[in-house]
Structure formats: C-alpha cells, structure tokens
Amino acid sequence: MNSRQHQSTYPKKFAQMILTIILFCIGGTYYFSNRAQDFQIYSTSDKENLSVKLLQTFYRYSPLELQKLDELYNISKVLDYRERLSDIDYLDNFYYYNKEVVETNINNRMKQIEKVCKTMGSEIPYTNVHLYQMNEIGLSWCPVFKAGSTTWKNYFIKRFVNIHFTNSLSLLEDRILTKSRMVGGKLMYKDEKITNIRFTVVRHPLSRLISHVHNAAKDNEMVAMKDSWIYNAIYDNRKGMVNSSAELETYKSEFDRYFLWLTLKKVYSKPRISERNPFLNPPYPVLNELIRFIRTGRTNGHWAPAWRWCDICCNRYDYIIKLEEEPLELWFLLDKVGLWSERRYFHGTKANSSPKFGNETQEFPPLNNDQRNWLRRYYDHDFEMFDYSV
Numbered sequence: 001m002n003s004r005q006h007q008s009t010y011p012k013k014f015a016q017m018i019l020t021i022i023l024f025c026i027g028g029t030y031y032f033s034n035r036a037q038d039f040q041i042y043s044t045s046d047k048e049n050l051s052v053k054l055l056q057t058f059y060r061y062s063p064l065e066l067q068k069l070d071e072l073y074n075i076s077k078v079l080d081y082r083e084r085l086s087d088i089d090y091l092d093n094f095y096y097y098n099k100e101v102v103e104t105n106i107n108n109r110m111k112q113i114e115k116v117c118k119t120m121g122s123e124i125p126y127t128n129v130h131l132y133q134m135n136e137i138g139l140s141w142c143p144v145f146k147a148g149s150t151t152w153k154n155y156f157i158k159r160f161v162n163i164h165f166t167n168s169l170s171l172l173e174d175r176i177l178t179k180s181r182m183v184g185g186k187l188m189y190k191d192e193k194i195t196n197i198r199f200t201v202v203r204h205p206l207s208r209l210i211s212h213v214h215n216a217a218k219d220n221e222m223v224a225m226k227d228s229w230i231y232n233a234i235y236d237n238r239k240g241m242v243n244s245s246a247e248l249e250t251y252k253s254e255f256d257r258y259f260l261w262l263t264l265k266k267v268y269s270k271p272r273i274s275e276r277n278p279f280l281n282p283p284y285p286v287l288n289e290l291i292r293f294i295r296t297g298r299t300n301g302h303w304a305p306a307w308r309w310c311d312i313c314c315n316r317y318d319y320i321i322k323l324e325e326e327p328l329e330l331w332f333l334l335d336k337v338g339l340w341s342e343r344r345y346f347h348g349t350k351a352n353s354s355p356k357f358g359n360e361t362q363e364f365p366p367l368n369n370d371q372r373n374w375l376r377r378y379y380d381h382d383f384e385m386f387d388y389s390v
Contacts (some may be wrong), residue, residue: 004184007158013239020359023120032044039361049167050156062069063256072081084173085172085384086347087285088330088344088347090342091327091328091331091347092331093330094155095327095331095335098328099335100333102328102329102331103332104325105325106319106320106321106329106332107328109320109322109385109386110317110320110389112384112385113312113313113320113385116381116385117312119314120381123372128180130142130143130176130309130310131175131176131177131192131198131310131315132156132175132176132177133175133177133187133189133192133193133196134156134160134175134193135191135192135193135196135275136160136340137337137338138195138197138337138338139196139197139198139199139337140177140192140195140196140197140198140318141156141198141199141200142190142198142199142200142309142310142311143169143200144200144201144202144203144208144310145208145211145212145301145302145303145304146203146207146208146212146302146305147202147203147208147306147323148203148217148326149201149202150167151191152201153169153172153350154343155342155349156166156172156347157172160172160175161321163215165269173227174297175308177189177191177192177277179191183210183315185311185316186284186314186315186316187315187316189309189312197318197319197336197337198315198316198317198318198319199317199318199319199320199321199322199337200310200312200317200320201320201321201322202306202321202322202323202382203303203306203318203319203322203323204388205325205375205378205379205382205383206375207323207324207388208302208303209287209290209291209303210287212290212302212303213285213286213287213290216230216285216290217284218283219262219265220261222259222283222284223259223262223263225343226259228300229285229293229298229300229383230284230285231259231291233285233289233290233292233293234255234279234284234285234289235252235255236281236292236293237292237293238278238287238289239278241278242278249279250274251276251277251278251279252275252279252281253372254271254272254273254274254280255277255279255280257271258271258273258280258283259367269372282372288371291371292375294378295374296385305378305379305381306382306386307381307382307385308381312381312385317334319336319337321333322386323327324386327347330343330346331343334346338346350378372390375390377390379385
C-alpha cells in the first residue's frame with residue numbers, strides 16, 4: 001500500500017470510530033433511561049388486569065408499594081412478592097434509583113425533630129447513658145429496643161468483642177458514653193471521636209409494645225424478664241379472676257411451680273396446669289396487661305419513649321431512620337456510615353422486630369379510648385418527631 005492509499009484510509013476509520021461512539025451513546029442512553037423508568041413509582045387502579053401487570057412489571061414496585069397493593073388487592077395470591085425482597089440486587093437497584101427520595105425523607109424527619117425539640121424546653125432529659133461509641137468505624141449508636149436493636153447489637157459484638165459466650169448488650173458496656181458537657185445545645189462526650197456519626201433506628205410505639213409482648217411469650221424471655229415485669233403483670237391483672245383466697249393460694253403455687261419448671265427444665269418435669277388457673281391461661285402476658293403495668297409508673301428501656309431513652313434533642317443525631325421504612329432507609333444509612341459492604345449481613349439477619357417491610361398499622365389490635373389517649377400522652381414526642389399516628 002502506497003502512502004497516498006494509506007493516508008486515504010484515515011478519514012474512513014475516523015468516521016467509523018465517531019459513528020461507533022454515537023451509536024454507543026444512543027444505545028447507552030436508551031438502556032439507562034429504560035432502567036430508570038423501570039424503577040419509577042408505578043400504580044394502577046385496574047383490578048382486572050392487575051395480576052397480569054404485576055407479573056410483567058414487578059420490578060417497578062418498591063417494597064412499601066407492594067405491601068400497600070397487597071392490602072388493597074391481596075396480590076400475594078397472584079405473586080409471592082416477599083420472595084423478591086430477598087433479592088439483594090433488586091434492592092440495590094431500587095435504592096440507586098430512589099436514593100434522593102430517601103435522603104429527602106430523612107432530612108425532612110431531622111428538621112421535624114429539630115422543630116419539636118425547640119418547643120420542649122425543660123422537658124428535655126439529660127440521662128446520657130444509652131449512647132455507645134464505635135470509634136474504630138466512626139459511629140455512635142443508641143439502641144431503641146424492639147426497633148432492630150438486636151441486629152445492630154449482634155453486629156457490633158461480632159466485630160469488636162473477641163471472646164464472648166453470650167450476645168448480651170453488657171458486652172458493650174465499656175463503650176457507653178457518660179462523661180459529657182453541653183456545647184452549643186449538643187452533648188459532647190470525652191470518649192467519643194468528634195467526627196463520629198450518631199444514629200439510631202426508631203419504630204412505631206405500639207409496634208414496639210406488641211413486639212415486646214410477642215417476645216415475652218418465649219420461655220427464655222419469661223425467665224429473663226420474670227422479676228422485671230412479667231410475673232407482676234400477670235399476677236396483678238388476673239388475681240381478681242379468682243373467687244376465694246384458697247383458690248388464689250392454689251393457683252399461685254401452680255404459677256410459681258411453672259416458672260420453676262421454665263428455669264430448670266432439665267431437672268423438673270412440666271407441672272400440671274389447672275384449666276381454670278387464670279395465671280396460666282395463657283401462661284404469658286398479653287398486650288393489655290403490659291399497658292396496665294406500664295401505666296403504674298414502672299420504667300424499662302424496652303418500652304421507654306425513643307426520644308427520652310436516646311436523648312434525641314441533646315445528642316443531636318445525624319441520622320434517625322424508621323424500621324418501617326427498611327430496607328431502603330437501612331440501605332441509605334449503611335451507605336452514609338461506611339458500612340455498605342456489610343449490607344448482606346443486615347439483610348440476611350431476621351430481626352426480632354420483624355416484619356420490617358411496609359406499614360404495620362393494619363396489624364394493631366383495637367384499643368379503647370382510654371388506652372389510645374394514654375398511648376398518645378406517653379409517647380407524645382415520638383409521634384410528633386417521627387410522624388407516627390395513634
């Protein structure tokens with residue numbers, strides 16, 4: 001090939017290269033615009049064709065939308081959408097396309113919290129004993145019980161405690177921040193890195209109470225929580241159902257033997273339970289009994305209002321996410337605090353507070369007006385700060 005022929009090929013190759021780049025850009029733009037469209041919010045009121053559309057466009061729905069559609073149209077009969085929520089790639093994609101919406105929701109929540117704190121004045125507590133530092137990874141965490149705290153506790157124990165025979169929160173007690181001073185309306189702690197990101201996870205107060213009662217029905221919880229509330233809650237609420245002092249003594253003895261058996265199952269055989277014994281039918285507390293027990297003035301972190309337990313106003317948290325908004329808000333938090341690579345651990349761990357997806361209000365048992373008013377008063381600032389309804 002002579003030099004003239006060789007030179008004449010340059011314009012052709014250059015043109016081909018330009019054409020290839022243009023086609024690639026057009027194709028890439030078309031592909032990614034379609035992917036973005038796939039994950040946009042999609043809804044329909046067409047009941048007849050809903051099942052067909054679900055099967056064709058499932059990936060367009062967020063976990064919360066799927067929950068709502070199931071409430072309205074019972075879509076789980078057509079499609080087991082919960083199975084899809086176990087697909088971490090699906091969640092990654094959906095989070096990517098909705099990240100800005102999630103961030104806006106959390107930012108609005110933090111602004112609402114700040115607004116409520118400004119109206120509280122002398123109500124703001126100063127307990128400063130429930131914030132744990134994880135300086136190694138730049139985090140400080142407050143556990144709100146029955147709001148996914150077990151998952152976080154187990155993660156921190158696994159990561160920072162070398163030898164342990166239990167998953168008790170006491171294994172992290174040396175990380176509790178106590179020595180503090182107020183600087184510009186924010187508590188600053190001696191043992192906390194100033195750059196630490198402070199966070200917590202909250203949940204609807206009634207959901208927390210329900211979860212606490214469900215957990216209390218487990219034998220190991222019955223033993224562990226006997227002295228703190230379970231025994232008295234059952235006995236005080238049911239002793240009025242006994243007709244005579246002789247019956248009361250008999251039934252109480254059966255009740256005591258039942259707790260002894262729960263504690264020493266390997267030694268004792270299960271005692272006989274009278275069908276008429278009110279303390280053992282059922283042999284665990286129910287929601288109304290827990291509410292009555294709390295209303296007597298007993299305090300416990302398991303049902304304490306989140307705003308008070310975590311000193312929400314004084315500690316000035318960077319992020320407060322809601323359990324009901326997981327997994328997207330969880331994904332956002334892990335992304336922001338540098339734990340994105342750990343999301344498979346959190347996604348694969350079933351919290352005691354499950355279910356985590358969707359709005360749980362439809363599961364709430366009916367409350368009478370007196371209980372509803374008490375709930376509104378007791379958790380008043382939780383409802384205000386975190387936008388929950390009674």
